Amino acid sequence: MKPVKVGICGLGTVGGGTFNVLTENNHDIARRAGREIIIEQVGTRRPNPACDTSNTQVTDDIFAVAENPEIDILVELIGGYDVARELVLKAIENGKHVVTANKALIAVHGAEIFAAAKKAGVTVGYEAGVAGGIPVIKAIREGLAANHIERVAGIINGTGNFILTEMRDKGRDFDDVLQEAQALGYAEADPTFDVEGIDAAHKLTILSSIAYGIPLQFENCFTEGISKITRDDVQYAEELGYRIKHLGISARTSTGIDLRVHPTLVPLDNMIAKVDGVMNAVAVKGNAVNDTLFCGPGAGAGPTASAVVADIIDIAREISIEPLAFNSLEDVRVLPIEEVETGYYLRMQALDKAGVMARVASILSNNGINIEAIIQKEPAEGEILVPIIMLTHKVQEKVMNQAIAEIEDYGDINGSVTKIRVEHLN
Secondary structure: OOOEEEEEEOOOHHHHHHHHHHHHOHHHHHHHHOOOEEEEEEEOOOOOOOOOOOOOEEEOOHHHHHHOOOOOEEEEOOOOOHHHHHHHHHHHHOOOEEEEOOHHHHHHHHHHHHHHHHHHOOOEEOHHHOOOOOOHHHHHHHHOOOOOEEEEEEEOOHHHHHHHHHHHHHOOOHHHHHHHHHHOOOOOOOOHHHHOOHHHHHHHHHHHHHHHOOOOOHHHOEEOOOOOOOHHHHHHHHHOOEEEEEEEEEEEEOOEEEEEEEEEEEEOOOHHHHOOOOEEEEEEEEOOOEEEEEEEEOOOHHHHHHHHHHHHHHHHOOOOOOOOOOOOOOOOOEOOHHHOEEEEEEEEEEEOOOOHHHHHHHHHHHOOOOEEEEEEOOOOOOOOEEEEEEEEEEEEHHHHHHHHHHHHHOOOEEEEEEEEEEOOOO
């Protein structure tokens, strides 16, 4: 049978990993694909010393790969938005299948890319774009295809999970751990995408589109980062029986799709609370299978290359499916964060005097908010302020925001109130 010829664009961490997996595991891959898969050409601006390209065509013009008539599948691993979009659309125009690990590209330009692929009769694979080596896209699209998906939630950025784990285990401050994450290569020099939740929002947008059959709506995903989380918050959460995780959460509701990324208190006995370090975990709830959990490495050369090559093998087997696994997409409303209903963790600094706690509790009660638990610490020696920590039952975000505004206006409360959402994921 005729071999499938692949062109790889980008030979960095993931591109190099993909090159090596295809080269080193070529016998196993050919057996599973039913045909040989050959790296026909590589487009890269600089060589990767970990890759032996001596028997492979190499060009510094990535668009030459998209124009090469010998290539069946273009693998886009250059990252970014604009050039990657242009490259992928050029490859599709030339009748090539595409595999990408670029979640930002799919989340922002996916609708245009999938429409072009459908018109050209080619496939776009993007398993590696979400959760690295965890085959969660394939699981939702294929293994759970019989289910009405009710919720998708999880840790889908390893950098944030590493930071929160270190803050908990070693009592370190956010800025201190972030510097280590950058030194270890877990975080970029500009860590905004990771720590402010943008990377996770890209991934959640893709997962939600597949799970619920809705258009890609990155612009409607609420996003909040972890840079304001303190080690005190991490400690208080543990005392209350919870752990702070940076979660992507989406769910079907009677009024639309819940779509949000933010720090979240999760009960200590929940499996997601036990996933530490740079590991990822995605919990998917279906009406037939109920709760499932997919856990594994979410980044790195090997895990991400594993997912890239899996998509290449699928295309080599001539599996041709709709790029988002749906013949039609439902135009379902995404809920604004103000309409989302969750429990809340609140932390505030109050004057150490009688009646303050009662006044705060009265403000919450007057807004229809019930308190689940309270921690009130003694003031440090010589201090006049005392931390008050509260957990509340579920309430709509706009109601909680109104109550917080009233609490912050109360003269015996110093500064702003820290608010972290609580999810039991059951």
